[in-house]
Amino acid sequence: MGITERIMGGENATNSKTVMGLRKETIEGVLWSLPYLAVFTVFLIWPALKGLYMSFHTYPNKFDLTETEWVGLQNYVELFRDPVFYNAMEGTLLFVAISVPALVILGLIMALGVNRDVAGKRTLRAIYFSPYVLTVAVVTLVWGQVYSQSYGLINYYLGFFIDNPPGWLTSPDLVMAALAFMTVWWLVGFNFVIFLAARQSIPERLYEAARLDGATGWRAFKDITLPQMRNSVVFVVMVQFILQFQVFAQPYVMTQGGPKDTSDTLVYYLYRSAFSQQQFGYGAAMGYVLVAILIIIAIVNFKVIGDSND
Amino acid sequence: MVREAITSSTRRKFIKSAGVAGTVALAGCAGNGDNGGDSGSGSGNGDNSDGGSSGNTRSESYEITFWELFSGGEGPIMESIVNKFNEEQPLDTDAEVTINRQRTPWNEYYNKLFTALSGGEAPDMAIMHAAYLRAWDGGIDPIGTYADTASIKGDYTASHWDLVTVDGNVNALPMDMHPLGVYYNKDLFEQAGLDPESPPTNWEEFQQAGNAVVENTDAHAFTQSPYNDGFGSYRVWSSWVKQQGGSLYDDEWNPTFDSEAGQNVAQLFSDMTGDMGWSKPTSEANWGNNAFQNGTCAMAMNGTWYVAALANVDGLNWGFFEPTVGPNKQQDKVWADGHSIVLPKKQGRSDAKSEIAAEVAHWMTTQNPSWGAEAGHLPAANSIYESDAFQNSPYYDKTLNKYVEMAEDGDYFYHPKVPNGDPNAQNWYTWLVDIWAQNSEPQAAIDSGIQTVSNGISE
Numbered sequence: 001m002g003i004t005e006r007i008m009g010g011e012n013a014t015n016s017k018t019v020m021g022l023r024k025e026t027i028e029g030v031l032w033s034l035p036y037l038a039v040f041t042v043f044l045i046w047p048a049l050k051g052l053y054m055s056f057h058t059y060p061n062k063f064d065l066t067e068t069e070w071v072g073l074q075n076y077v078e079l080f081r082d083p084v085f086y087n088a089m090e091g092t093l094l095f096v097a098i099s100v101p102a103l104v105i106l107g108l109i110m111a112l113g114v115n116r117d118v119a120g121k122r123t124l125r126a127i128y129f130s131p132y133v134l135t136v137a138v139v140t141l142v143w144g145q146v147y148s149q150s151y152g153l154i155n156y157y158l159g160f161f162i163d164n165p166p167g168w169l170t171s172p173d174l175v176m177a178a179l180a181f182m183t184v185w186w187l188v189g190f191n192f193v194i195f196l197a198a199r200q201s202i203p204e205r206l207y208e209a210a211r212l213d214g215a216t217g218w219r220a221f222k223d224i225t226l227p228q229m230r231n232s233v234v235f236v237v238m239v240q241f242i243l244q245f246q247v248f249a250q251p252y253v254m255t256q257g258g259p260k261d262t263s264d265t266l267v268y269y270l271y272r273s274a275f276s277q278q279q280f281g282y283g284a285a286m287g288y289v290l291v292a293i294l295i296i297i298a299i300v301n302f303k304v305i306g307d308s309n310d
Numbered sequence: 311m312v313r314e315a316i317t318s319s320t321r322r323k324f325i326k327s328a329g330v331a332g333t334v335a336l337a338g339c340a341g342n343g344d345n346g347g348d349s350g351s352g353s354g355n356g357d358n359s360d361g362g363s364s365g366n367t368r369s370e371s372y373e374i375t376f377w378e379l380f381s382g383g384e385g386p387i388m389e390s391i392v393n394k395f396n397e398e399q400p401l402d403t404d405a406e407v408t409i410n411r412q413r414t415p416w417n418e419y420y421n422k423l424f425t426a427l428s429g430g431e432a433p434d435m436a437i438m439h440a441a442y443l444r445a446w447d448g449g450i451d452p453i454g455t456y457a458d459t460a461s462i463k464g465d466y467t468a469s470h471w472d473l474v475t476v477d478g479n480v481n482a483l484p485m486d487m488h489p490l491g492v493y494y495n496k497d498l499f500e501q502a503g504l505d506p507e508s509p510p511t512n513w514e515e516f517q518q519a520g521n522a523v524v525e526n527t528d529a530h531a532f533t534q535s536p537y538n539d540g541f542g543s544y545r546v547w548s549s550w551v552k553q554q555g556g557s558l559y560d561d562e563w564n565p566t567f568d569s570e571a572g573q574n575v576a577q578l579f580s581d582m583t584g585d586m587g588w589s590k591p592t593s594e595a596n597w598g599n600n601a602f603q604n605g606t607c608a609m610a611m612n613g614t615w616y617v618a619a620l621a622n623v624d625g626l627n628w629g630f631f632e633p634t635v636g637p638n639k640q641q642d643k644v645w646a647d648g649h650s651i652v653l654p655k656k657q658g659r660s661d662a663k664s665e666i667a668a669e670v671a672h673w674m675t676t677q678n679p680s681w682g683a684e685a686g687h688l689p690a691a692n693s694i695y696e697s698d699a700f701q702n703s704p705y706y707d708k709t710l711n712k713y714v715e716m717a718e719d720g721d722y723f724y725h726p727k728v729p730n731g732d733p734n735a736q737n738w739y740t741w742l743v744d745i746w747a748q749n750s751e752p753q754a755a756i757d758s759g760i761q762t763v764s765n766g767i768s769e
Contacts, residue, residue: 256740
């Protein structure tokens with residue numbers, strides 16, 4: 001006797017289609033989901049609600065978080081008057097603008113390339129995906145060395161061609177691009193795998209039919225590949241927007257927001273506000289603004305590239 | 311360059327002859343220049359400990375959790391101190407007491423400690439920079455609650471005692487003081503045509519030395535911070551601002567460094583990487599450390615702790631001089647802060663355990679000459695100054711006697727014990743790195759710094 005049957009009362013229950021108006025499958029599904037739902041509630045729903053509560057409060061005694069003071073929207077109002085917030089927003093948007101298109105387009109190109117009948121396909125797959133298994137701490141430490149102006153690998157080789165190679169992490173004009181490039185190297189393997197799986201699931205007969213009709217190359221890509229891969233593209237774009245908007249460790253470890261605050265980001269500022277300045281309410285408000293931005297972006301994404309004409 | 315030479319033997323004789331009274335007289339470094347609230351002398355500090363209020367209900371064993379932040383050369387020394395305690399069981403008690411040490415890197419340490427404190431999961435004992443003792447006083451138990459501060463006060467130099475006293479309350483036991491100095495490469499000085507045994511003693515000599523290095527060698531002359539970080543830059547900048555008679559904060563903790571002195575030194579930073587050509591205009595992390603240790607930078611300003619790192623560099627022939635070499639100097643002032651040991655507030659910790667923790671803190675701060683002799687800091691305990699271990703330290707002649715001299719002369723001012731925020735936060739001072747790297751004009755950077763620090767201090 002299965003767990004559902006035992007809970008629902010044995011043979012009789014098994015044979016009945018509904019219990020208290022609920023289908024057996026529904027009850028079974030809920031039961032199987034319960035462990036995850038419990039973890040989800042404790043570690044996501046509850047903190048999210050607590051964060052919302054915190055964003056409407058201040059903490060007069062920073063060492064006793066049970067003491068709270070209701071301030072309504074004050075944290076949000078202050079946030080929208082805070083030039084550091086706007087600077088961090090600007091930095092985040094720049095990082096997203098560079099990294100997300102590169103992550104999506106490059107991932108797609110790599111997947112389509114490997115999907116062709118090229119030699120060493122399996123090796124390429126492993127190579128492309130391998131950076132993704134590294135932790136952010138490792139990636140930032142390694143690339144900190146690679147980017148070093150005086151001792152870095154890049155400038156060592158550039159030194160053969162130009163006199164004063166740039167400071168990748170010390171130039172206000174280059175720093176965000178450098179962080180984004182490193183991030184693309186690190187994460188593009190994930191997108192590559194998703195896109196490759198999606199491409200391989202497209203039936204070959206579609207391309208054969210297209211060929212018979214004279215459609216090859218760009219036309220086949222535009223009219224078959226992309227539409228067939230739309231769900232994957234939407235998924236990857238959404239995930240990358242969400243992830244890259246939360247960029248934190250790269251500026252935290254490699255630049256501390258510098259030079260000249262040009263690599264400051266929202267989550268790094270959130271972290272400083274909450275844990276360095278001990279302004280938990282302010283940090284929570286910033287977190288909710290970030291959530292609002294991501295929801296808007298998700299809606300726009302669905303409108304622009306989501307399923308619309310099937 | 312002529313300098314009134316104070317030989318190591320003279321220094322040793324002074325300390326031997328002065329004994330406890332002499333080292334207590336290190337109180338010259340009152341260090342209250344900026345923060346009016348720090349004027350408490352440490353006397354009459356509201357002790358309320360009876361040392362036995364728990365009725366001696368100690369159990370047979372205590373594990374004292376201890377958080378610290380030491381890395382580099384200091385880490386192994388702290389580890390050896392803890393191991394020594396656990397092996398020797400030096401406290402006068404029947405109970406077995408062990409220290410459970412947990413190290414967190416410096417840049418993570420205070421965030422982690424704060425989170426633990428606000429979450430009610432604090433350690434029994436923790437290292438804390440004295441600069442935090444005002445902002446964090448709501449999260450720590452004043453040491454006098456569990457130790458008889460009136461009787462142990464005499465174990466420490468008056469200056470160290472003053473360092474851990476906030477508004478008349480002794481919030482911690484002092485471990486050390488770690489002021490700032492200038493480390494220089496003797497070989498590069500020689501190549502530049504300078505006398506390597508007569509380092510600069512004033513701005514003119516300092517300027518002459520830097521220019522000579524630039525003109526006569528391929529090396530850079532100077533780095534304001536080996537780490538090229540904001541906080542390190544602040545140590546130098548604030549020292550030279552104070553030397554010009556400038557102030558950093560007013561009594562209400564409003565930053566006041568947008569003054570003539572502040573602007574002058576900010577301009578000097580810009581000139582050093584600009585027209586003077588003393589250093590590369592870069593914000594690259596650790597640039598100065600690499601350059602100094604590789605022998606391509608002649609002078610680096612850094613704290614006492616630098617000796618432990620330099621000791622491991624083969625072939626680096628280095629010396630040390632006092633950083634009272636700023637331009638337009640009105641007074642000798644040098645930045646200093648110190649490590650202390652606090653007892654964080656912790657629910658459920660018995661009075662008996664708290665008293666044990668206070669005893670452990672007292673032992674750590676008074677019975678370990680290695681903290682001064684090997685880590686290079688100015689020890690807090692009077693007795694250590696007289697110990698053979700301290701006076702025979704490999705760093706005694708190079709750095710320690712000069713740091714002691716500056717203490718005797720009352721040169722030190724303390725890193726501000728701000729009422730809120732994180733006084734060691736790098737982002738409070740990155741505007742100085744922006745000046746150094748020629749990313750910002752000095753005045754614009756000062757304006758940005760005023761804004762950042764004001765926001766940081768206001769709740």
